[in-house]
Amino acid sequence: MNTPIRAVGSLAAERVREVLLAATAAPSLHNSQPWRFRCTPDAIELHADRSRAVPVADPDDRELLLACGAALLNLRLAIQMAGVQADVRMPPGRSQPDLLAVVRPAGRRPATPTCVGLAGAIHQRRTNRRPFQPTPVPLPVRNQLRQAAEAERAWLAIPEQPQLAKLRSLLERAHQVQFADPAFAAEWRYWTGRDLDARDGVPARSCGPAREPQDEWVLRNFGGGSAKARVSGKDFEPEPLICVLGSFQDSLSAQLHAGMAMQRVLLTATTAGLSASFLSQAIEVPAARKELRALIGGGLWPQAVLRIGYGSPVPTTPRRPLEEVVEGEPAHTHRG
Structure with a gap:
């Protein structure tokens, strides 16, 4: 695919390229990047790319939709940073089940200070699998993270002792269930420990140190067997801030909104100087997800579990070029 980027609505071609680059900076399960974008003269369409699903870990495409929701929030913010209104519609998926959202950039709207801050964090955000400092996250910052989730119609639960x-x-237990499954282990090896020139997956340079059996928090080894050994005295923080991002429903639309909420939380954390990584096994194993729902009160559907704290700088993970994820409108399209 070698589709040139063209103007969309009131966005010039170069600005369209910028907002699409922002969208593709979103996190995804194993950096699978399960999205496609279609540009028409007046809209940018977000489609799920199910050819990039991770079927063993994510058989229901729950995390695929979270990733697409995160990309959608980035797209919205980047358009708003251009001083343009982003009109987002989520059409019902009966005729086009993979069409998740249609974003029309039209009209002028000055970017708010909040938008400026969040959009500025899009390319700074990293998934940090390395140890964090033991410094606790202050209560005002925790409240900001909660407010970020609420702004996207979700809720951020912060478990306390003895919930932790x-x-x-x-x-x-979820970790043990997954790695006892040969299919999961094979899928894991496929996506992790990638070479430096990979365009997707988790490169070895982005993994954290190998975990020890006595780790209090189960931080999975993304190094594909190449993770550095643990160094005595530099273990993972004993009490990270653990947050459960939950939605009020568990429909496909709610999962997409949860992805936007998750990304807004991650960007808010980035603006506060915080790092984050995912404890996804609690979401991926159905029995664990059911138990987690009961643990946080039963009124929320857990969609993501985040580990947040003060971390050291980490390298970027690769992204596929836009030419692989963006397509233009067909030359002859009949509109009934």
């Missing part, structure tokens, strides 16, 4: 002890046990 139960959550640690839940994560350990």
